[in-house]
Amino acid sequence: MHETFIKYVNSYTTTPLTEGEIEVIKDTFVPKKIRKRQYFLQEGEVCKYAGFIVKGAMRQYSVDDKGVEHIVRLFIENWWVTDRESYVMLTPSVYNIDAWEDTDVLLITKADMNQLEKIPAVTQMARKLDENHAFAYQKRVNAAISLPAEQRYSDLAKTYPEFLQRFPQHIIASYLGITKETLSRIRKQAVKG
Numbered sequence: 001m002h003e004t005f006i007k008y009v010n011s012y013t014t015t016p017l018t019e020g021e022i023e024v025i026k027d028t029f030v031p032k033k034i035r036k037r038q039y040f041l042q043e044g045e046v047c048k049y050a051g052f053i054v055k056g057a058m059r060q061y062s063v064d065d066k067g068v069e070h071i072v073r074l075f076i077e078n079w080w081v082t083d084r085e086s087y088v089m090l091t092p093s094v095y096n097i098d099a100w101e102d103t104d105v106l107l108i109t110k111a112d113m114n115q116l117e118k119i120p121a122v123t124q125m126a127r128k129l130d131e132n133h134a135f136a137y138q139k140r141v142n143a144a145i146s147l148p149a150e151q152r153y154s155d156l157a158k159t160y161p162e163f164l165q166r167f168p169q170h171i172i173a174s175y176l177g178i179t180k181e182t183l184s185r186i187r188k189q190a191v192k193g
Contacts, residue, residue, distance in 0.1 A: 001031045001054045005106055008052070008078055012125035021119045028116060029106035034058075040081060040097040040105075047086035047093050049107040053079050056103025057166045060095050061174070071174040074163055080129065081105065100167060149178045153186045 002025065009025070010016050017025070029052070034040055040058060041047050058081050060073040072095060075081045086093035087110055108116070116122045143152050153176060157164060164172065173183040 001104055001106055002026045002029065004054045004078070005029065005052050009121050009125050012128050013121040015120045015124065017119070017121050021121065024119070025116065025122075028112050029108050032105050032107050034099040034103045034105060036099050036102050038099050040099065041083055041086070041093055041095065043094060043096050044092050045086075046090055047083040047097075049109060050080055050082035050087055050113065051105035051107050053077050053081055054104040054106060056099060056105075057101045058097060058099050058103055059167070059171060060097045062095055069174055071171055074160075074167060074171070074175055076162060076166060100171070144177055149176065149182055150186050150189070152176050152178075153183065153190075157190075 002022075006017060006022055006025065031054075032051070034056070040049075040051065043063070053075055055077060057077075058075040059071055060075070060081070060083065061069045061071045063069055081097060083093040083095050083097065085091065086095075090110075117126055143155060147155070153172075156172070156176065163175075167175075169183055169187075170180050173180045176183065178186075
């Protein structure tokens with residue numbers, strides 16, 4: 001599992017990891033298998049780990065008073081999974097995160113990540129990921145408040161086509177903030193168009 005992560009880190013840096021740094025990473029990250037529908041984090045718990053997804057798919061969501069799930073984020077291979085606020089602030093999470101498929105992750109605590117950031121390649125990777133996260137979040141908020149459902153679906157299909165293959169229609173609809181029926185209508189129109 002670690003080899004995938006080593007390649008990932010090296011793809012973000014101009015300074016490849018040394019053999020010693022690779023060994024530190026292998027000693028720090030803990031491999032874990034999460035079964036489909038098994039929780040990575042439950043609402044009310046403090047998120048003690050960030051996970052790098054080697055294989056599988058996960059989702060982060062809240063549940064409202066009526067029992068309706070609201071998908072906040074979707075995660076697939078080579079993505080980081082965590083409730084960032086809970087992980088950084090050590091506060092109880094308002095979200096659930098579970099595996100949508102059997103998933104292999106590499107886990108790391110915040111304290112261990114802080115230690116790893118002494119490695120130049122990890123620091124470069126973290127900086128680039130923070131930038132990418134901020135850009136993606138800004139685009140998602142803008143889309144949610146200003147774009148019609150059809151455009152949000154089209155943008156998702158272009159940006160993350162694998163989501164449409166990996167997650168069922170009701171999860172995609174929730175992620176887009178629309179009903180299953182609206183998504184079905186949009187998909188039918190897309191096929192006709």
